[in-house]
Amino acid sequence: MGEKLLEIKDLSVRYTTDGVIAHAVNHVNLELDKGEILGIVGETGAGKTTTALGILNLLPRYTAQTDGEILFNGVNVLRASEKEMQKIRGEHISMIFQDPMTSLNPVYTVGDQIGRVVKIHNKEKGKEFVEQRVDEILNLVGIPAERKVEYPFNFSGGMKQRIMIAIALACNPELLIADEPTTALDVTIQAQVISMMRSLQRELGTAVILITHDLGLVANFCDKVAVMYSGEIIESGAIEQIFDSTNPHHPYVVGLFGSIPKITRKTKRLTPIEGLMPNPASLPEGCKFHPRCPYCMDICKTEEPEAVIVNDHLIKCHRCVRKEEA
């Protein structure tokens, strides 16, 4: 496909607190082309948000250690200076945070908050340009421009999230990272927000990374999917590959699909994944999923599986390695 925009090579992130080392992200590789939509799926603590913060170089300076590279347009953002990063953030990469209720500053009007991003990245242009851009972007996300003088508390949850999107899109970034953008919203409002993001994405050609735990949203919105577990990508591929149940899959992905009650089908009992996600401070030996895996073999307990890639469909599981050899 198109030009490469983002390349994550062998990224690992460790947090050290009180001498305990938590392995939040382990050897992650990802690629994203211009205009593509990637979904990152996983449960709480899988390392989704840490990966996203890494792309913006926003990880806590003194507690997080990173290895590997994150290349954005060829620049390694992990080693970029703060000054360089300030140019990239907002203008080239921007992020929508999970909770619109707490991400906006309650004491500034929404017009101020959108205008600030525009002003920082267009210092040479005057006040009029900023005002004009604010009006433009508010209309784009479906909020009347005259409401820019109002404060966040005047808006409902769905509208606040649209203001967050307006801030993120103010400088036409090439990459938009949306971290659970609709988790706090009702379904009918979620549908509005997603539909708006889709039309903006088509118009502006922005690449999007959607972080979510909602597989339905991924099926609806994304081109590619990466499933994370315990800081690793255990399966990734095109949406057609991941959502096709006739393809081979990682047992965790099978479990994830079995855990969702299906609205289109009648199921008497769900088939959940037993057990819990391992503690990132004491990850199990071998495959990280083996304590919960129904197909666990001896090799899984000692050796970490290699990634097997067939037609860009990646699976990290010993069972797939076996099948390849057979």
Next chain:
Amino acid sequence: MSDERVLVKVEHLKKYFDTPRGKLHAVDDVSFEIRKGTTLGVVGESGCGKSTLGRAVLGMNPATEGHVRYNGKDITHQSHREFKESRRQMQMIFQDPYSSIDPKKTVSEIIAEPLKIQKIYKSRKDLDARVIELMEMVGLDLIYMNTYPHELDGGRRQRIGIARALALKPEFIVCDEPVSALDVSIQAQILNMMMDFQDELHLTYMFITHDLSVVKHISDEIMVLYLGTVVERAPSDELFEHPTHPYTKALLDAIPVPELSYHGVEPQLLKGEVTSPINPPQGCRFAKRCPYVTKACTENMQELREISPNHFVACCQFGK
């Protein structure tokens, strides 16, 4: 429906709150019945009054008007003593496993608390035995007996909440979004467990949620709320096969389905957002967002009408 089997009967229940800007109609004229051993699912978006309704049914915030009957007995306005007694039959599982359990108590103390308050067991030994039995029932390892809730994850905390609700062997449990704060794989574990308990202990549930796929999975009957009023009520399968009210249709349409055929499908969008429940306008509450709005909708409050057996809809387009 024979009256014998009806456990909870709610008649024209209203709950208003006073606010500086006027009366907030949280629940407005809601009537329903729950039969023994079944689950009534209550669905709606935030602010539609579903939690208020659940609390009003249990008498936790007493209704402004209307009646709640439990086993035929009117429990709308209970004295403090009656309220305490009724806790033996009616319990609640709360939404947030982080704020609904006492952080200063250990796991076993939290589960034992209702038993102590109701003075069920005379000896310490019997009490401990029951706590251990409850912990085993909900799948909590006994090593957590003396740990504090902050050391546990959301799934285990929700298991504590369930064990506490089951401690007094109730017949009826109001579950207020018990799984919405949990990850999907944990959510499935808890849902399965709750359904097993229903079969084993013959429990009756009122299951409040905003997640339609969860409600379909667990409910026998579903009631859809919009701004404090019931817009549609039907048996679970019937509702999903023949959604009738425009709001129910839009709600079902808005759920993203994890299947490939839904890639890139644009759902039919509702315009606007939920209107304020403070001094709501005359007529159908949904009229402002409804694509099929007529003049009649804004003039009269719509009443629930039966359009097919046990399927009720409050919309002037149907069941004339």
